[in-house]
Each structure stands twice: as C-alpha cells, then as structure tokens.
Amino acid sequence: MLHIVNKSHLERSALDACLRIATGGTLLLIEDGVYAALAGTPGEAKLRDAMARFKVCALAPDLEARGVADRVMEGVALVDYGGFVDLVASHPTCQSWL
Template sequence: MLHIINKSPFENSTLDSCLRIAKSGGAVLLIEDAVFAATKGSAAESKIKQAMAGMKVYALQPDLAARGVADRVIDGVTLVDYAGFVDLVAENPKLQSWL
C-alpha cells in the first residue's frame, strides 16, 4: 500500500498520523511541503528514520529542489521524479492520501 503525504511535518500532524497507522511493509511518498520531513537535521528526521525500518520512504525530487533542500535528503530516502510517482501509484493497488 502507498501512503502519500503533502503537508509539512511542522504545521500538520498528518505525518505522525500516517506513521502511526500505516502497516509496515508499505511505502510512504512525501510530496509538496511534506518533503521537508525528508531533510537531515530537521526535527522530523528521527521519525522518518524510524519509519524506514518497516517501510520504504520516497520523496518527490522536483519538490525538494523547488524548496532548496535537495542536497540534504536523509540517507535511505529514495528520490523519484513525476514518472516515478506514476510508477509508484501504478505498482501499489491501494493508496491513501493523507490530506
């Protein structure tokens, strides 16, 4: 199952909710303002690292670049472009968008 998060981890608790509820073995894709969660040194780093123990974590590269943080992505987070985004959606039969 693929979980998509688009809200910043600092102003919205969707990342916490998702990581609490999502079953391990699934995938999490961070897009739009949620990509800040994938950056080193941020207060969300430990949550993402913890999540990576049981899930695959992806982040949308163009959104990281747009926000000037593409050079500080946490090791182990997989970057995808728009085509990769489509592949993830196609590969996963179920999808939850944490709006």
C-alpha cells in the same frame, strides 16, 4: 499500500497520523511533505524509525523547488513525476493523508 503525505510535519499532523496508523508499505513525501525527508533536523529520527516499516520516497521536483534537494537524509529514494506514477501503479492501493 502507497501512503502519500503532502504536509509539513512541523505544521500539520498528517505524517504523524500516517506513521501511527499505517502498517507499512511505501511512504511518498510530496509538496510541503518533503521537508520531513531532511537530514540534520530533530525530526530525522522519526523518519529513520519509520524506515523499519516503510520504503521512504520523496518527490525530487518538490525538494528542488524548495531549495533543499541537497539536504535529503540517507535512505530516502528520490523520484520524479514518472516515478510517482510508477509507485501508484505498482501498489494495489494508495492513500493521500490529507
């Protein structure tokens, strides 16, 4: 399954809920969710652990808009909106963790 998270992990529990409940698949970070993909933060270990179960992607236009495209941790795949579409198409279901 494709799991979409659009909230900052520092403000909201969406990412935590997703990582606690989802069995695996692909995790796509969009909108304010992209902050979780940054290297050199205390939250990095959490996402690093998640990589054992998930392929982790982040929406590049959202990273660029927020001035953090150069800080993405290793192992996170960057996609544009076309890549977002491909991810939805290639997974039988998707869930937005609103």
